[in-house]
Amino acid sequence: MLASFDAHIFWEALSSKPYWNGALLALELTLVSLGVACVIGFFLALGRSSRFRWVRAFVFFYNWIFRATPTLLQLLFIWNALPQLWPVFAGSWFKPFLAAFIALSLNEAAYMSEIIRAGLLSVDPGQELAARALGMTRPRILRRVIVPQAIRIIIPPTGNEFITLLKLTSLAFVISLHELLTAAQVHATVDFRYPEAYGAALVYYLAIVSVLMAVQAQLEKRFTWSSAGRRRRNPVPAVAHDAR
Amino acid sequence: MKRYAAPLILLAAIAALAVVGTAGASHQVKSPVKGSFRYCSDPTFPPMESTTTAGKPTGFDIDMANAIGKFWKVKANFVQTAFPGLLPALSAKKCNMVISGIFITPDRVKSFPAVSYMKTHRALVVQAGNPKKIKGPNDLSGKLVAVQAGTKYEEYLKALNDQFKSAGRPQFTLQSYPGDTDAVAQLLIGRADAVLTQDTSGAFQKQAHPGKLALAYLFPETDSFGIYYRPSDKKIGVALRTAIKQLKKNGTLKRIAAKHQIPVSDVK
Numbered sequence A: 001m002l003a004s005f006d007a008h009i010f011w012e013a014l015s016s017k018p019y020w021n022g023a024l025l026a027l028e029l030t031l032v033s034l035g036v037a038c039v040i041g042f043f044l045a046l047g048r049s050s051r052f053r054w055v056r057a058f059v060f061f062y063n064w065i066f067r068a069t070p071t072l073l074q075l076l077f078i079w080n081a082l083p084q085l086w087p088v089f090a091g092s093w094f095k096p097f098l099a100a101f102i103a104l105s106l107n108e109a110a111y112m113s114e115i116i117r118a119g120l121l122s123v124d125p126g127q128e129l130a131a132r133a134l135g136m137t138r139p140r141i142l143r144r145v146i147v148p149q150a151i152r153i154i155i156p157p158t159g160n161e162f163i164t165l166l167k168l169t170s171l172a173f174v175i176s177l178h179e180l181l182t183a184a185q186v187h188a189t190v191d192f193r194y195p196e197a198y199g200a201a202l203v204y205y206l207a208i209v210s211v212l213m214a215v216q217a218q219l220e221k222r223f224t225w226s227s228a229g230r231r232r233r234n235p236v237p238a239v240a241h242d243a244r
Numbered sequence B: 001m002k003r004y005a006a007p008l009i010l011l012a013a014i015a016a017l018a019v020v021g022t023a024g025a026s027h028q029v030k031s032p033v034k035g036s037f038r039y040c041s042d043p044t045f046p047p048m049e050s051t052t053t054a055g056k057p058t059g060f061d062i063d064m065a066n067a068i069g070k071f072w073k074v075k076a077n078f079v080q081t082a083f084p085g086l087l088p089a090l091s092a093k094k095c096n097m098v099i100s101g102i103f104i105t106p107d108r109v110k111s112f113p114a115v116s117y118m119k120t121h122r123a124l125v126v127q128a129g130n131p132k133k134i135k136g137p138n139d140l141s142g143k144l145v146a147v148q149a150g151t152k153y154e155e156y157l158k159a160l161n162d163q164f165k166s167a168g169r170p171q172f173t174l175q176s177y178p179g180d181t182d183a184v185a186q187l188l189i190g191r192a193d194a195v196l197t198q199d200t201s202g203a204f205q206k207q208a209h210p211g212k213l214a215l216a217y218l219f220p221e222t223d224s225f226g227i228y229y230r231p232s233d234k235k236i237g238v239a240l241r242t243a244i245k246q247l248k249k250n251g252t253l254k255r256i257a258a259k260h261q262i263p264v265s266d267v268k
Helices: A007-014 A017-048 A053-068 A071-085 A096-121 A125-133 A138-175 A180-191 A194-222 A228-233 A239-243 B002-026 B060-072 B083-091 B106-111 B152-166 B180-189 B199-208 B234-249 B252-259
Strands: B036-041 B075-080 B114-127 B144-148 B173-177 B194-198 B213-229
Touching: A007 A180, A007 A194, A017 A053, A017 A096, A017 A138, A017 A180, A017 A194, A053 A096, A071 A096, A071 A138, A071 B180, A096 A138, A125 A138, A138 A180, A138 A194, A180 A194, A180 B083, B036 B060, B036 B083, B060 B075, B060 B234, B060 B252, B083 B106, B083 B213, B114 B180, B114 B199, B114 B234, B114 B252, B144 B152, B144 B180, B152 B173, B152 B194, B173 B180, B180 B194, B180 B199, B180 B213, B194 B199, B199 B213, B213 B234, B234 B252
Parallel strands: B036 B075, B144 B173, B144 B194
Antiparallel strands: B114 B194, B114 B213
16 A cells, blocks of 8 residues: 555645756757757768778777767766866856767767668668669669658667667766756655655656657658558559559 | 875774774673664765775765774674765665765754764865855855755755845856765866865865865854664664764764864864
8 A cells, every 4th residue: 555655745746847847858858869869870870881981980980989888978978078188178168968968969879870770771772773773863862762761660769769868868967967867866855755756757757758659659650651551541542443 | 195095994993993992891882783784875975985996985984883883893884875865775774874974954854863973064165276266155156066966055055046046146057966076076177166065075175186176165154964863763863872972982083083184173
């Protein structure tokens, strides 16, 4: 039995400003980091199959560095080590959010590059050949032929990455950025009511991830081209008629 | 300094052993625990507690915990815990008591009783030469202040910032870090203008980083460091009070204070 779950304290925590701000901060940081990571990751993925050896070497090196070292170490390095290497990073312009954003997006880009590479590889090479035969340029082939098909493969693991990243933002506590989990910790130390304080944070995380899952489901539907669900909504036009 | 830490600790341990040994002989001491007790501590607050480069806990609180253990004739076991998690760990029975340079405050005492063992002042630590000319809390307006998260310092600074706001003065940027040493590091990196901490910590850091830090201001009020225990553990409370009284009387605490460069007058 829940002998001492104080619903009042729980609601107070749930509706308090630090929680809301913390959740918003975690979400913002996740969104911008993942967004930039997707862009960097896309070019890294392309770089993996570049004709230039040094580009391939760079991508290999990048992925090696950012996947082999802990995210926490990368955060601390950017926040504490950079200012000692270049004093300019000690300035007040270098905000904790900016540092966390740089660390998380660089880190995430390494993972995204592998996910995007898997997506690009999933498209049959014959498609590119066919598109080239039609006289399409390389960027156009990417945009019109390869990416739309690769995206279906990319979306589910990217949802995973979003969730992982959302939870990773709590690491930014070490560089004085106070997101949702920190808000819960601080709230708990005020009146020592842990079930309520942590429970409220739990609700926020669940809410954010639920919304994401709904968005992901929509996106997946949008990029499906052979499923029954999609065909029902867009019936095959009358072309079939003439073919008979 | 660190090079001499190991022999110093050994020396102090021998000294503490001798002192407590005689004290134990003359008093019939009953331990409130069997065999050993565990104390939660966040070793990021030298000279009260920190870790050596080899990762061993050291500091006033560590020596005091061992002295209490010797006094009760039991073993004192160190349980590393982050500062915001100290009292939660106590309530979750991860340890029997909290010995971690933690203040006795009215709202904490509402949940957990405490035994006081030291009275000290809060201090503003700045970079050597005080480049931002900080002479008191009023001068923090518009600056960047670093502090340990979840502490009374942080609470005070937030309130001070609210005062600045209502007075129409520029607020300071407040950065809260997991450890006290992390906050002081921001001064050494050159990011923070001031750090609010205890004079004990400030004096230690100043000595640990010669020519880099300065104490800009000492708050006139004193704070009590206390050992927190669970309200249900009345036996531990009584035994702690006796132990602290005895260790003060026989000079053990003063000796430990001197060893860690803490003013012996703080032990009261």
